[in-house]
Amino acid sequence: MTAATVTPIGLSPDLDIRGLRRFTTAVSDTFAVMARNLIAYRRVPQLLVFSTIQPVVFVLLFRYVFGGAISTPGVPYVDFLMPGIFAQTVAFGALNTSIGLSLDVNQGLIERFRSLPMARSAVLAGRTLADLVRNVFVVALMFAVGFAVGWRVHTGFLPLMAAVLLVLLFGYALSWIFATVGLMVADPETAQAAAFPVMAPLVFASSAFVPVDSMPDWLQPFATYQPLSVVVAAVRDLTIGGPTTSDVIQAVLWCVAILAVAAPIAVHRYRLAT
Amino acid sequence: MPDSAIAVQGLQKRFGDVVALDGIDFEVPPATVFGLLGPNGAGKTTAVRVLTTILRPDAGTATVLGLDVADEAERVRARIGLAGQFAAVDGNLTGRENLRLIGRLTHLPRRLIEGRAAELLEQFDLTDAADRPARTYSGGMRRRLDLCAALVHRPPVLFLDEPTTGLDLYSRNQLWSVIENLQAEGATILLTTQYLEEADRLADDLVVIDHGQVIAAGSPVQLKSRLGGTVIEVGFADPGEARRAQGFLVNYAVRPPDVDGSEVRFEICDGARVIVDALRTLDGEGLAPATLAVREPSLDDVFLALTGRRVEPEEASEEATRGAA
Numbered sequence: 193m194t195a196a197t198v199t200p201i202g203l204s205p206d207l208d209i210r211g212l213r214r215f216t217t218a219v220s221d222t223f224a225v226m227a228r229n230l231i232a233y234r235r236v237p238q239l240l241v242f243s244t245i246q247p248v249v250f251v252l253l254f255r256y257v258f259g260g261a262i263s264t265p266g267v268p269y270v271d272f273l274m275p276g277i278f279a280q281t282v283a284f285g286a287l288n289t290s291i292g293l294s295l296d297v298n299q300g301l302i303e304r305f306r307s308l309p310m311a312r313s314a315v316l317a318g319r320t321l322a323d324l325v326r327n328v329f330v331v332a333l334m335f336a337v338g339f340a341v342g343w344r345v346h347t348g349f350l351p352l353m354a355a356v357l358l359v360l361l362f363g364y365a366l367s368w369i370f371a372t373v374g375l376m377v378a379d380p381e382t383a384q385a386a387a388f389p390v391m392a393p394l395v396f397a398s399s400a401f402v403p404v405d406s407m408p409d410w411l412q413p414f415a416t417y418q419p420l421s422v423v424v425a426a427v428r429d430l431t432i433g434g435p436t437t438s439d440v441i442q443a444v445l446w447c448v449a450i451l452a453v454a455a456p457i458a459v460h461r462y463r464l465a466t
Numbered sequence: 467m468p469d470s471a472i473a474v475q476g477l478q479k480r481f482g483d484v485v486a487l488d489g490i491d492f493e494v495p496p497a498t499v500f501g502l503l504g505p506n507g508a509g510k511t512t513a514v515r516v517l518t519t520i521l522r523p524d525a526g527t528a529t530v531l532g533l534d535v536a537d538e539a540e541r542v543r544a545r546i547g548l549a550g551q552f553a554a555v556d557g558n559l560t561g562r563e564n565l566r567l568i569g570r571l572t573h574l575p576r577r578l579i580e581g582r583a584a585e586l587l588e589q590f591d592l593t594d595a596a597d598r599p600a601r602t603y604s605g606g607m608r609r610r611l612d613l614c615a616a617l618v619h620r621p622p623v624l625f626l627d628e629p630t631t632g633l634d635l636y637s638r639n640q641l642w643s644v645i646e647n648l649q650a651e652g653a654t655i656l657l658t659t660q661y662l663e664e665a666d667r668l669a670d671d672l673v674v675i676d677h678g679q680v681i682a683a684g685s686p687v688q689l690k691s692r693l694g695g696t697v698i699e700v701g702f703a704d705p706g707e708a709r710r711a712q713g714f715l716v717n718y719a720v721r722p723p724d725v726d727g728s729e730v731r732f733e734i735c736d737g738a739r740v741i742v743d744a745l746r747t748l749d750g751e752g753l754a755p756a757t758l759a760v761r762e763p764s765l766d767d768v769f770l771a772l773t774g775r776r777v778e779p780e781e782a783s784e785e786a787t788r789g790a791a
Contacts, residue, residue, distance in 0.1 A: 208541055209573070217573060224570040232558040235599060300554035304615070307518040309544035310571040 209309075218311035225318025226325070229292060233326055243288065244330055247281040248337055254401055255341045262402050267432060271346070274338040275355070275427035276400030279420050281334050282327050282363030283395055289323050289367040290383040293374030302375075302462075316458055320367040327363045331356060346433045355430040358443055362423045365447040368454035375461045394420050419446040471496040471623055471654035472517065476526035479512050479678075486512040488678035489526065494656060494671070499649050501669030501686075502658040505769070509678040510658035511551075514627045517656070518548045530623055544572070547616035551628040553608040554615075557601030561592050561611050564600055565618055572619035586614040590644075606637045613641070617648075624648065626657040630664060642667060662764055666690070674768060681772050690763060697767050698741060700748075701729045701757035711753050718744040724770065728756075733763065733771075 264272040377383045399421040426443035429436040472494040479487040487509045494500040502510045515521045519539040528535045530542045569579035587596045590610040630638040666686040674682040702708045708728045715723045723732035734740045
């Protein structure tokens with residue numbers, strides 16, 4: 193280590209950021225954090241590989257093992273299944289937001305970030321955006337897997353793109369719920385355990401894999417109107433055909449409602465996190 | 467420029483029932499090194515976290531370069547650097563990427579970031595490892611990278627929380643000269659430490675804190691003069707002999723000697739001369755020391771002198787107060 197010879201005054205030309213620059217700085221901070229999180233996915237490919245194996249196994253399991261026993265009148269089971277798989281994939285993917293943030297808390301990185309002159313929103317926005325980018329890859333992969341096992345889109349390109357956007361929006365909204373979980377727990381293992389009680393009913397007490405009318409009466413209302421089922425219904429409309437407007441509106445409303453509640457809670461939690 | 471780089475008045479912070487800071491006061495003049503000395507759980511880390519805007523104080527005020535840490539937190543953050551004892555770097559990023567990230571988040575002009583990162587990596591002997599993920603670094607390398615991260619934007623005020631805890635002797639000496647260089651360049655540095663030796667070597671002024679309160683303040687010289695300077699420990703065959711020796715040694719010590727089992731501990735001012743006289747007296751009384759140790763006073767000695775008790779091992783660790791936060 194040798195001596196530096198320059199006076200240690202702030203290198204930034206303008207230490208106090210005001211006005212419009214506050215916004216542009218917040219955007220730039222968010223992208224810096226997002227890029228940092230994406231590097232982790234690139235450098236630790238296991239993160240991506242293991243989290244995609246599980247949905248692929250689900251596709252194979254339901255397509256070839258359980259599917260034959262599930263009756264979906266008027267629709268090939270694979271066309272019924274794949275919209276459920278997409279929603280389920282991004283739902284489990286939201287766990288990455290928890291795991292990533294709990295690791296940051298654990299390593300003391302959140303503490304360092306909180307001592308930096310960066311935008312307060314950037315850590316969470318950068319994290320959730322990185323997980324959104326990750327979801328783009330995972331959803332594309334699941335499309336390929338779906339086509340390989342016989343899934344067909346009966347509508348057209350635009351409805352299909354609308355379905356993709358809806359699935360990504362849903363995943364993004366869920367990320368904010370799991371951001372709060374990640375900030376509150378001490379380590380990644382706990383993050384996963386803490387998420388399970390939320391995840392299990394969301395994914396399994398839903399119309400993702402089986403028609404709701406095969407469930408007991410007391411479960412049907414929940415299984416029909418909970419957000420994952422509503423999103424799955426809209427994606428089915430958009431890929432199989434039929435009236436779409438009502439289901440899509442409901443699905444978008446669910447996503448917006450989740451964001452409107454979960455994001456402020458997560459931001460509040462970030463301010464308290466140590 | 468305000469008179470003090472850091473000014474703390476009546477600062478209080480509690481976590482539930484645990485009082486971490488119980489009204490501390492101190493001032494740090496610009497371009498000086500200030501030591502916060504105390505055992506684990508004394509409140510050192512909490513004080514650093516309040517001063518770096520991570521925690522809000524419950525009562526009292528703290529300013530950095532005249533800016534209030536609670537009300538003008540964002541302006542404070544643009545002017546400080548923090549290196550903690552937990553080496554907060556991202557293990558998945560390379561050393562260089564870690565510094566780039568901090569450069570962007572401290573809003574350095576893009577054209578300066580690469581050069582600044584390379585300069586710091588060079589300065590801290592990390593150039594060879596610069597493009598390896600930080601998770602492959604040794605503990606000492608991570609600590610150096612953590613310090614680089616604190617320096618990226620050349621903050622005029624630097625907070626170092628136990629910068630040398632757990633470092634080997636070589637790295638510790640390196641870090642000490644880095645701190646001295648930064649001070650020479652005009653930076654104000656607040657460091658926490660459990661080692662009196664470290665505070666003695668680096669700090670212009672220091673406060674000793676215990677249970678969230680300042681129990682002594684001054685320069686290291688002032689503090690040591692209250693201790694007597696050199697600590698002598700003489701071991702005897704049994705506690706009875708030790709007690710008898712205590713009676714004779716009282717004439718040579720700056721404070722009444724202290725008996726711990728069969729060992730007598732006392733502090734002297736005049737070094738070698740006094741030791742020879744004291745041993746001669748013991749010999750004349752037929753007391754043959756079994757062991758003899760001469761050493762510089764430690765934090766434990768400061769504590770004993772200031773509070774009459776020894777540093778309690780790990781009673782309420784800083785970790786515990788972190789958890790409670």
